[in-house]
Amino acid sequence: MTWTLLDRCCDRCTHSVENPCKDYVECRLNGPLCHEDERCRELRRRRLEELAYGEKGAKIKVPMASCTLAMGSEAVYNAVLEAVEKLGVEATVTISGCYGMDFIDPWVEFSAKGMPTAIYARVRPADVPKLIESYFIKRDVSGAFALKERTGGALGEEKVPLLSELDFWRKQYKWVSRNCGVVNPESLEEYVASGGYRGLSKALKVGPERVIDEIQKSGLRGRGGAGFPTGLKWKLARQQPATPKYVIANADEGDPGAFMNRLLAESDPFRIVEGLTIAGYAVGASQGFIFVRAEKPMMAKRLRRAVEEARKYGLLGRNILGSGFDFDIEVILSAGAFVCGEETAMIAAIEGKRAWPRQRPPYPAEKGLWGKPTIVNNVETLAHAATIMAEGAEKFAAVGTERTKGTKMFCVTGNVKRVGAYEVPIGVSVRYLVEELAGGPPDGSKIKAVQIGGPSGGCIPAALLDLPIDYETLQGAGAIMGSGGIVVMTEDTCMVDAAKFFLTFTSAESCGKCVPCRVGLRTMWNILDKITRGEGTEEDLHTLRQMAETVRSFSLCALGGTAPNPVLSTLRHFVDEYMAHIRDKVCPAMVCRALIAYRIDEERCIACGQCAMNCPVSAISRVESGKYRIDKEKCISCGICFAVCPVKVITKVPRGSLGGGHA
């Protein structure tokens, strides 16, 4: 069996799970520390090289994360195994997480000694043999998407850009996501080789107070959206006399359009496990939980595996690294409720109750899980904590704004060229993220609005794109940074419909405990629905604002407290669009179905019959010319014909323009 970095180098090494060595982590990379032996040193050097280039000097990496799997990376992986066998290429085939560049999924990465590491984008299983042959046999990289370095050792290097030169990469600041896409997320060894667990090792040596000092000095604030100073939260929990104490990692990432936590947990799970362990040590807890969102089971799978691996090498369990600190972690996969992201609801869920939030104070730091002092931290926050303990508070605080230090991961989705997750210093502008990194709308269309912060956030108009993103800065414009989900909307998005979409979400996810949230959101939804049907009045807008204020002011938890934001922000920045629906009975974006109709351009119709076949109400029939026509009396404007027409000759028109029928 192969010797790994986690194993003992020789009989002089005394480390074992039962009798741990406090220098175990440092010793992996810079050892041996307790004895002098060039052979033991050489063993480490050789293994590190093997990790980089594989045991045979050549390595193929295929990403295995939810996003890449959805694009078929498993089929690519199988094709790689088959191809190396067939072509007789001696390469180690391994897996990784995801770089966050969804637009190149599924990708593969080849490396070999003396050659530049090359990333290939949007790979189909059928392409694989050809790619392997050209890289490993012909030593030609010309078909690659990007290279990680230049060595001059391969053909066609000059035709391929360096990854570090590409804008969307160069303009990021990879701090907490440094390992995503780089390491094998199932390998503790690779995590340690990348510098992992140095943070915990250091923490255990300096003691809990100095850990809290370091986190406070870094200025780290909760990355789940609320922005509470992490060090202070830990301090408050540490000061509590009651025991036992608990620490919880909030991995219930529920905002639609936000997947940075998923990416992190699937690509670098040990960083989160390490961060939670450090948090447990700092506050004096012996049990941690990671509560994972139901829709993201792969996060739970990777985290569970990471916990098991950490246990195996004594990084969880009794007397961790000889410090006397006992700590273990359980991973809980939710069964689906958005409100679980609220800390008191999450605590109720772990207690085996309905996940209802409760009044604060008392805050969980005082009375949390089973009435004991508990801290709940977002997984990105914990990953930051682990990185800060390893790298030092100064390095973390070197970027960011006056009020908020460090970096944050953002997910940019919707109508942009490069959908993905990006890590940047806090304080960059919205424009920086959606245009410079994500590339703006693909078809050259104009950005109309950017929705930030999920259902708790708001829509800001294109005119405000230069606002810097920080916890506080966006609030003035009616949005929040939140967990960092950014959805780009163009002219074909109806802002009333978008507001209604978010209320559909929040009213369904309201836990039902408080009347303003349970009934108020439903009432607001009804008004929006009426407006999208062209039946709204100006009086309705007044009621809508009033309801929004009521829900915002009188709901117990943040779900209700922030749910009106999408409505209030669209009313503020896009009131003209509301008025178009109300006064002119027109949906300017041609989305609201009661206000639009469909027409077939009979000149260009190819008479394939797809539209008629798929029409749910049989409103489309063949006319004498053999072409198709829509009966406007029967048509319900569902848009299925529009979606299925292979030659795109069905167009949307304002309903009023057809005359007759609906006024």
Next chain:
Amino acid sequence: MEEKGAPPNPDELFRGLQRAPHNLIEALRRVQAHYGYLPLEGIKMAADYVGVPLAQAYGVATFYHQYSLEPLGKYRILLCMGTACHLAGNRLNAEFLRSLLGLKPGQKTTSDMLFSVEEARCFGCCGLAPVVMILKPDGTNEIIGRANPRSLRAAVERYRRLERGGSG
């Protein structure tokens, strides 16, 4: 393997789970995996195992949207209703599927129990919007990215053919 629907042995079903309330969510999930839904006897089994009152476990069973108190179709078609998928047309896809499968308002599952159509929360695969996931009876799933009525009709027809072939 045990036949679905037969009462399971709790010790086997909950193997590896500590008898503690924090495992209620997982215990219910296993019950649902066994029966295909959560019958009352299954909820009681989970409640007894982790040590909470049946009323509390029932409250939890009705709280989360991944649990179902009624039997679901053999193939569960989940449509992501995240922001990106909504903007990209999954509402339309849902309507198309419901009409294709002849589901009445409020009806989730076809009368032959072959398909269920459910709206789900964001899968976090926004780069592929709109996303539809089909959960298959063997526990695996098929993800359809950039789904549209044509690709969905093709998928439904493929599973129907598979079922016809399977039953001779």
